[in-house]
Each structure stands twice: as structure tokens, then as C-alpha cells.
Amino acid sequence: GFAAKPSLAQSSTTKSDPDKPKPLVSHIYTADPSAHVFNGKIYIYPSHDIDAGVPEDDQGAHFAMRDYHILSMDNVNGKITDHGVALDLNDIPWAGRQLWAPDAAYKNGTYYLYFPVKDKQDVFRMGVATSKSPTGPFKAEPKPIDGSYSIDPAVFTDTDGKSYMYFGGIWGGQLQRWATGTYNASLKTDLEKPDEPALSAKIARLSNDMLRFDEAPKDVKIVDKDGKPLLGKDHDRRFFEGAWMHKYKGTYYFSYSTGDTHFLAYATSQSPYGPFTYQGVIMNPVKGWTTHHSIIEFKGKWYIFYHDVELSGKTHLRNIKVMELTRRPDGSFETITP
Numbered sequence: 659g660f661a662a663k664p665s666l667a668q669s670s671t672t673k674s675d676p677d678k679p680k681p682l683v684s685h686i687y688t689a690d691p692s693a694h695v696f697n698g699k700i701y702i703y704p705s706h707d708i709d710a711g712v713p714e715d716d717q718g719a720h721f722a723m724r725d726y727h728i729l730s731m732d733n734v735n736g737k738i739t740d741h742g743v744a745l746d747l748n749d750i751p752w753a754g755r756q757l758w759a760p761d762a763a764y765k766n767g768t769y770y771l772y773f774p775v776k777d778k779q780d781v782f783r784m785g786v787a788t789s790k791s792p793t794g795p796f797k798a799e800p801k802p803i804d805g806s807y808s809i810d811p812a813v814f815t816d817t818d819g820k821s822y823m824y825f826g827g828i829w830g831g832q833l834q835r836w837a838t839g840t841y842n843a844s845l846k847t848d849l850e851k852p853d854e855p856a857l858s859a860k861i862a863r864l865s866n867d868m869l870r871f872d873e874a875p876k877d878v879k880i881v882d883k884d885g886k887p888l889l890g891k892d893h894d895r896r897f898f899e900g901a902w903m904h905k906y907k908g909t910y911y912f913s914y915s916t917g918d919t920h921f922l923a924y925a926t927s928q929s930p931y932g933p934f935t936y937q938g939v940i941m942n943p944v945k946g947w948t949t950h951h952s953i954i955e956f957k958g959k960w961y962i963f964y965h966d967v968e969l970s971g972k973t974h975l976r977n978i979k980v981m982e983l984t985r986r987p988d989g990s991f992e993t994i995t996p
């Protein structure tokens with residue numbers, strides 16, 4: 659039944675609404691697409707969803723992914739190529755389970771694949787793997803990045819050449835377990851203090867060789883238009899997971915998922931470190947529990963890569979899609995309803 663469902667779902671979509679975005683691939687399930695333009699081509703670094711038969715729980719155990727496939731395309735909506743397995747869980751010496759949302763970067767002739775995976779103690783850490791090709795195969799470093807934790811790395815290289823990793827995810831992503839600086843598994847969801855500032859994503863500058871944190875991770879603070887921090891109870895706006903960073907006309911755009919309320923939201927700053935001022939929603943909820951995106955500029959247009967569950971109807975078997983974004987003259991985004 660695995661193979662038959664996707665094509666059925668796809669053809670019915672095509673008939674009813676030809677303009678609706680279609681899954682970019684249907685031979686495998688994909689999610690969390692981190693898109694990049696390298697050498698004039700689009701490369702997508704997604705999660706590779708599988709049904710591993712692990713029962714669903716509120717910490718996301720059913721997201722039990724075991725490898726990564728990298729996809730590429732010459733044009734948006736053009737032919738898409740699956741370059742096969744780029745990195746396998748078995749080839750990461752320290753990894754336990756659950757290869758979650760990755761990202762990639764390029765510097766000085768090397769491509770870097772950043773990935774979160776639980777170590778053998780079931781604690782999420784960030785790993786890095788290198789290749790001379792954007793499509794891999796990638797070779798993992800023998801140990802996780804020192805001082806790393808939680809999930810969803812997004813690596814951004816600024817116009818001055820400095821690179822930063824934004825990361826973190828609450829609930830199953832374990833960010834709340836690090837709230838005191840050391841690992842403490844007692845907090846399940848977030849800080850559990852609704853009237854205090856919400857947990858923040860983290861940022862750390864990367865070393866020149868891209869393999870280490872060059873500083874202790876700092877908070878990515880999000881404030882409202884009056885400069886007040888978003889609170890723990892503000893589920894419609896506060897950070898949950900799935901960070902992304904892009905720069906447009908000198909302004910830094912930090913975008914992310916609000917998780918349990920399923921929005922892709924954004925906030926802006928004049929510094930890569932923030933604080934970021936909340937601006938609004940880029941994309942309303944998709945079908946499925948998770949929502950996760952990336953934003954790129956390609957040939958003068960802006961695109962959002964995201965996922966939903968059109969092919970499977972199951973929250974852990976997702977499919978990636980792409981849509982054009984409308985940027986207003988002041989840099990803000992029109993809200994998309996997928």
C-alpha cells in the first residue's frame with residue numbers, strides 16, 4: 659500500500675486545482691526541507707520520514723528516521739533528482755536514534771551537513787558531516803559538536819563571512835531540559851511558567867573550520883512591538899522549533915514554527931543575535947501536526963519550502979512542497995494559506 663497511495667493523492671490534487679503546490683517527490687516521504695542555492699542550483703536537505711513501527715508519543719518517538727537523502731533541481735518546479743543516501747545513522751559513531759531536521763552550509767571548497775540525533779543516552783546533540791559535493795556522501799565527525807544540544811540546526815553565513823548556527827526545539831526537541839544550563843529531564847514541554855518569558859532558540863557562532871561552536875550558545879530573544887518578551891503562554895507567537903535565518907536589505911529575518919499552534923512566524927532585527935521583533939505569520943497551519951520551512955531567494959524571487967501530509971494523512975510521513983512568497987516593498991511577507 660505504501661507505493662500506491664502517493665500517486666492516487668497526487669492525481670486527484672492535479673484534477674481539482676492545478677495551481678496548488680504538489681509534493682516535490684512521492685517515491686519517499688520527506689520533511690523539514692532546508693533549501694540552499696549552491697552554484698546556481700537548488701539543493702534540498704530534508705528529513706527522510708519512514709514508518710519505523712515505533713508507537714506515537716508526545717515526545718515524537720514515532721519520528722524514527724534513519725538516513726538522509728539530498729534532492730536537487732535546476733529550477734523551481736523543474737525536474738527533481740534524488741541523490742540517494744547521503745548519510746546513514748549506522749555511519750555516525752555516537753548516534754542512538756532519530757535523525758531529525760538537518761541543514762547544510764558551504765565554505766572553502768567543503769560542504770557541511772548539520773544534523774540532530776539522539777546519542778546513546780537518548781539526549782539530542784548536533785553532529786556535523788563533510789563532503790566535497792553538495793549531494794554527499796557525507797562523512798560524520800567522530801563526536802557531536804561540543805556544547806551542542808536539542809534539535810533543528812539552521813546555519814546562516816552572513817555577508818561578512820561569519821557563520822552562525824540557530825537551533826533548538828521544545829517538547830520532544832528537549833530544549834527545556836537545558837534551561838538551567840545542565841541537562842535535566844524533568845521538564846516535559848517548556849518552562850511550564852506561562853507568565854515568564856518563553857524559552858528562546860539558541861545561536862552560536864561557528865569556528866572558521868565550521869566544525870565547532872566558537873562561543874557558548876546565546877538566547878535568540880523575541881519581543882513584541884513594545885519591546886516586551888513573548889511569554890510562555892503566548893503559544894500563537896512564541897518559538898517552538900524549526901528556526902531559519904535569512905537576510906534581506908541589511909535586516910535579519912528569524913523565522914520558526916510555533917509548534918502546538920502550527921504557525922510559521924517571523925521576527926526581525928538589525929543584528930544576527932537579535933533581539934528580534936515579532937512581525938507576523940508567514941504561513942498558516944498545514945495538514946499534519948508539524949510545520950517546518952526554509953526560505954531562499956532564487957533568480958530574483960523568494961520561495962518557501964515546507965511540508966504537509968498530503969500523501970499519507972499521517973503526521974510522521976510527510977512530503978515537501980515549495981511556494982513563492984510575496985514580499986511587500988517594506989520587506990514584510992504576505993501571509994500564505996497553504
Ligand code: FUB
Pocket residue numbers: 689690705721758759809810827899900948949950
Ligand atoms: O522531523 C522531526 C521533527 O519534526 C523536526 O526536527 C521538527 O522541526 C519537526 O518538523
